[in-house]
Amino acid sequence: MADTKYSWPASHQAQLIGKRVDRLDGLVKSTGAAKYTYDLNLDKQLIVRALGCPFAHCRVVSVDTSEAEKVPGVVVVHLINAPKEDGPVEIQAQGTLIAAVAAETEAAAAEACAKLKVAYEELDVFVDDHDLAAAEAAKRTKAAGGGIELDEALGEPGDDDDESEWEDKMIQRLLVESKYVVEGRYGIDAITHCCLEPHGSTLQWEGNKLKVHLSTQNVSQCDDGFAAALGITADEVDVHCDYIGGGFGSKFQPNYWGIAAAEIAKKAGRPVKFMLTREQELQIAGNRPSGYIDVKLGADENGVVKVWDSHHWGTSGFNGSTVSVGTVPYVYKPKNIRRRATGVVTNNEPSVAWRAPNHPQACLLTQTAYDDLAAKMQADSFDIFLRNLENIDTPEKASVYAEEMRIAAELIQWRKYWHPHGKGHKRGSVVDGLGIGIHKWGGTANTSSCLLRIHPDGGVESYCGTQDLGTGTRTVCAMVVAETLGLPVDAVKVNIGSSTYPFSGASGGSTTVGAVSESHRRAAQDAIAQIFEKVAAKLDVPADQLEAIGGKIQAKGYGDKAMPWKQACSLIGIRPLEVTSNYQRGTASPLSNEGVAGVQMAHVAVDTDTGEVKIKRMVAVQDIGLIINRKTAESQVYGAMIMSIAAAIFEQRINDPKTGAFLNSELDAYRLPRLGDTGELVVHFHEPESERSRGVIGLGEPPAISGIAAISNAVCNATGVRVPTVPMTPKRVLDALRAAKANA
Amino acid sequence: MSEPTTDQFSRRAFFKGSGAVAAATMVSSEVAGQDVAASPNATRLIKGMTLKVNGKQYTIENVEARTTLLDVLRLRLNLTGAKPVSMDGSSGASTVLIDGRPAMASTTLAASVVGKEITTIEGLPANDAVPHAFVADDAQQCGFCTPGFVMAVRAFLNRHPEATDEQLRSGLNGNICRCGTYANIIRAAVSIVKGEQNG
Ligand code: FES
Numbered sequence: 013m014a015d016t017k018y019s020w021p022a023s024h025q026a027q028l029i030g031k032r033v034d035r036l037d038g039l040v041k042s043t044g045a046a047k048y049t050y051d052l053n054l055d056k057q058l059i060v061r062a063l064g065c066p067f068a069h070c071r072v073v074s075v076d077t078s079e080a081e082k083v084p085g086v087v088v089v090h091l092i093n094a095p096k097e098d099g100p101v102e103i104q105a106q107g108t109l110i111a112a113v114a115a116e117t118e119a120a121a122a123e124a125c126a127k128l129k130v131a132y133e134e135l136d137v138f139v140d141d142h143d144l145a146a147a148e149a150a151k152r153t154k155a156a157g158g159g160i161e162l163d164e165a166l167g168e169p170g171d172d173d174d175e176s177e178w179e180d181k182m183i184q185r186l187l188v189e190s191k192y193v194v195e196g197r198y199g200i201d202a203i204t205h206c207c208l209e210p211h212g213s214t215l216q217w218e219g220n221k222l223k224v225h226l227s228t229q230n231v232s233q234c235d236d237g238f239a240a241a242l243g244i245t246a247d248e249v250d251v252h253c254d255y256i257g258g259g260f261g262s263k264f265q266p267n268y269w270g271i272a273a274a275e276i277a278k279k280a281g282r283p284v285k286f287m288l289t290r291e292q293e294l295q296i297a298g299n300r301p302s303g304y305i306d307v308k309l310g311a312d313e314n315g316v317v318k319v320w321d322s323h324h325w326g327t328s329g330f331n332g333s334t335v336s337v338g339t340v341p342y343v344y345k346p347k348n349i350r351r352r353a354t355g356v357v358t359n360n361e362p363s364v365a366w367r368a369p370n371h372p373q374a375c376l377l378t379q380t381a382y383d384d385l386a387a388k389m390q391a392d393s394f395d396i397f398l399r400n401l402e403n404i405d406t407p408e409k410a411s412v413y414a415e416e417m418r419i420a421a422e423l424i425q426w427r428k429y430w431h432p433h434g435k436g437h438k439r440g441s442v443v444d445g446l447g448i449g450i451h452k453w454g455g456t457a458n459t460s461s462c463l464l465r466i467h468p469d470g471g472v473e474s475y476c477g478t479q480d481l482g483t484g485t486r487t488v489c490a491m492v493v494a495e496t497l498g499l500p501v502d503a504v505k506v507n508i509g510s511s512t513y514p515f516s517g518a519s520g521g522s523t524t525v526g527a528v529s530e531s532h533r534r535a536a537q538d539a540i541a542q543i544f545e546k547v548a549a550k551l552d553v554p555a556d557q558l559e560a561i562g563g564k565i566q567a568k569g570y571g572d573k574a575m576p577w578k579q580a581c582s583l584i585g586i587r588p589l590e591v592t593s594n595y596q597r598g599t600a601s602p603l604s605n606e607g608v609a610g611v612q613m614a615h616v617a618v619d620t621d622t623g624e625v626k627i628k629r630m631v632a633v634q635d636i637g638l639i640i641n642r643k644t645a646e647s648q649v650y651g652a653m654i655m656s657i658a659a660a661i662f663e664q665r666i667n668d669p670k671t672g673a674f675l676n677s678e679l680d681a682y683r684l685p686r687l688g689d690t691g692e693l694v695v696h697f698h699e700p701e702s703e704r705s706r707g708v709i710g711l712g713e714p715p716a717i718s719g720i721a722a723i724s725n726a727v728c729n730a731t732g733v734r735v736p737t738v739p740m741t742p743k744r745v746l747d748a749l750r751a752a753k754a755n756a
Numbered sequence: 757m758s759e760p761t762t763d764q765f766s767r768r769a770f771f772k773g774s775g776a777v778a779a780a781t782m783v784s785s786e787v788a789g790q791d792v793a794a795s796p797n798a799t800r801l802i803k804g805m806t807l808k809v810n811g812k813q814y815t816i817e818n819v820e821a822r823t824t825l826l827d828v829l830r831l832r833l834n835l836t837g838a839k840p841v842s843m844d845g846s847s848g849a850s851t852v853l854i855d856g857r858p859a860m861a862s863t864t865l866a867a868s869v870v871g872k873e874i875t876t877i878e879g880l881p882a883n884d885a886v887p888h889a890f891v892a893d894d895a896q897q898c899g900f901c902t903p904g905f906v907m908a909v910r911a912f913l914n915r916h917p918e919a920t921d922e923q924l925r926s927g928l929n930g931n932i933c934r935c936g937t938y939a940n941i942i943r944a945a946v947s948i949v950k951g952e953q954n955g
Contacts, residue, residue, distance in 0.1 A: 042891055050840065053831060208933075209839070482935050649938040650938075680844050687938040
């Protein structure tokens with residue numbers, strides 16, 4: 013296999029790989045000099061504002077633009093979701109854009125939007141995604157799959173048995189025969205991506221060519237989207253994104269407002285800036301589906317779950333799907349499973365990918381029930397989670413989970429602080445608790461190409477159509493090339509963020525660091541091999557005995573036979589050495605891999621008088637193959653843990669049940685954790701040589717999964733009461749405590 | 757919260773309640789000496805508005821009275837460090853200093869800060885410790901919230917140069933980071949207090 017010529021340096025030899033390196037664009041960002049899409053001011057640009065539909069479900073009957081057009085400063089009024097010849101347009105989510113106005117100032121555009129006269133015909137609304145009975149009554153459900161898997165040891169149905177009846181009976185029997193049965197309802201509300209830089213573009217036409225600055229995590233492929241919608245070809249569209257203010261899975265497309273921006277710019281003959289407002293960003297620019305579950309599980313005397321029986325539902329908006337049925341139960345996979353999923357059709361924008369699609373919800377819906385088993389047995393949750401590793405869907409990872417659980421327990425001082433559920437010592441109205449969650453992710457490397465150019469004067473530049481979501485992509489590219497060429501990290505001029513550069517896949521699903529590590533290492537190894545050939549003749553050392561290190565090309569082990577980098581590059585000739593590499597996603601490679609485990613634990617304090625949950629300490633233990641930049645990798649994990657805190661305690665989309673209105677679509681009401689809310693966070697990378705030698709694996713998603721379950725479990729451990737649905741707002745905590753008291 | 761100034765009046769107040777009349781009075785008094793049309797209409801143009809930003813006087817032609825400081829900074833002066841994240845100021849992303857005190861440019865009318873010293877992130881000295889500490893402790897991911905946080909930290913440390921970890925945790929809650937950089941922001945701020953950063 014040709015790929016075997018590529019490899020990573022051993023850990024004791026690596027100069028940069030695995031070290032803590034400051035991000036190269038750090039100071040540009042922290043001094044405010046970095047220009048995001050929102051920040052670019054093009055000469056003579058117009059500002060676009062759009063009118064969002066106030067109703068969650070309606071028909072747009074007519075749009076009268078005459079008053080809006082009269083507002084001073086207005087240049088173009090553009091219809092987006094307006095009735096056409098074939099009749100009114102149905103709107104299925106509040107905030108859907110009806111029309112947009114381009115004006116000389118933002119205030120004028122906003123004023124004109126307010127003067128658009130739209131006639132709506134209101135339609136029935138349904139948003140109660142958590143209420144399955146109501147959804148069924150309203151005919152708002154869609155079957156979303158399911159099935160039964162039984163342990164082969166149970167045998168086969170008899171010839172006279174109806175197969176599915178027999179299977180159902182088996183599940184019933186297993187539950188009846190179980191030593192411990194847990195029955196529960198759990199849930200996780202929908203949240204929105206809430207990128208701090210809203211979706212949008214600043215763009216202009218140059219003749220027939222469209223130049224788009226787009227806030228996107230998919231630089232290399234959005235040109236196709238613009239081209240297809242505008243009836244031109246992708247070569248006529250250039251997409252640029254030097255910096256993006258958050259994406260989290262929601263910024264893969266030009267979106268219809270991006271297309272509208274291009275159409276408006278064409279009409280006006282001027283550049284436009286069209287960014288969504290904060291409210292629109294929350295209403296229409298991305299949400300993660302909710303998930304709710306009714307589950308019954310049965311376990312043996314050791315707390316090993318033998319049978320799982322669940323029905324879950326939730327909403328992904330008006331297309332009505334839910335958390336993928338195959339992800340529940342999550343990581344843990346008892347031998348006998350009956351599961352069913354139902355999508356609820358609600359008047360909300362369809363969901364889009366969110367960091368680890370399906371996993372955080374599936375994890376919460378599964379591992380809360382497992383923790384309730386521990387509570388029921390008055391057993392240590394750690395032991396129950398550990399014992400059940402005998403039945404997981406990635407059995408080859410069982411020992412990794414066990415080791416990571418052991419490390420995490422040490423870091424959070426599990427033995428010291430553990431108490432059976434609800435049996436903790438109360439200080440006033442405050443009681444502490446511990447919780448655990450475990451997760452998995454793929455994280456394969458995406459397709460990526462890199463053009464590497466080495467100049468005869470020693471200058472090095474790389475080009476790659478990837479982007480930096482905040483991961484530190486530029487720094488990773490530079491580190492990989494610099495390591496390979498034996499140069500300091502700032503010697504490499506990294507160019508990313510343009511569709512005019514060699515193709516690199518979208519940043520989604522933890523695929524970017526793997527992708528650019530593949531393409532940049534390959535290009536750099538190919539290039540240095542060519543330079544070694546030239547240097548070999550001069551130094552009279554075989555090319556395969558040379559190494560690039562410390563700004564020199566030298567004979568391995570003979571420090572005296574060496575040539576400085578600049579001099580070596582002068583041997584290239586008069587034209588630069590150019591190498592293009594190409595890595596195709598899915599190609600087996602010694603440089604990258606997929607499949608990780610991961611464990612998180614939370615130590616919380618709950619005030620049973622106020623219902624407030626505080627994070628004292630959280631620990632993440634994560635295997636991730638080979639780490640490129642330890643510093644930015646840690647940051648990613650911190651961020652993922654904070655997002656878990658957000659989902660566990662703070663954030664939720666709140667729809668008014670009657671009108672469907674998104675009630676908290678501004679940041680003062682859409683609650684996110686603040687700096688003082690996150691407690692102490694501990695990140696530990698589990699990286700024995702057996703993991704490091706696997707190569708690079710994506711890190712964005714895995715640590716964003718099991719923290720939510722860990723926090724829910726910690727609250728249950730503290731209070732002895734399950735707060736069934738996250739976020740665990742003070743009201744929900746108090747409600748759960750009251751209900752438990754009433755039942756007692 | 758990061759101690760917003762109390763003497764600013766907000767765009768929200770300008771448009772709400774007794775709105776036009778009260779606001780017009782305030783605008784007139786705040787922009788005395790400027791060429792202000794007599795009409796209380798928010799759209800009336802202030803022909804030449806002089807603002808002192810980062811130590812430099814700028815005269816900006818034809819500014820509508822309703823224009824926020826944030827829009828003037830970003831669209832007229834091309835100072836785009838302060839970010840438009842939440843128009844109600846709840847994210848802190850548009851934090852600037854006005855006469856040394858932190859304020860949200862998104863809820864401050866440009867006309868209300870004529871004659872005051874406005875400092876944006878672009879006006880911090882090149883050796884200011886805060887941006888450098890943010891790099892050293894990697895207190896940023898996408899970076900969109902970062903300028904607002906840098907200014908909030910700068911303002912807080914100006915007042916509390918000896919701030920404890922606990923004070924920092926309760927004093928920097930006016931800003932939001934969606935990527936989750938809080939752990940490293942605390943580290944960066946603590947390292948400045950401890951003098952681990954130069955500048
Ligand atoms: S770094 Fe992205 S919002 Fe803070």
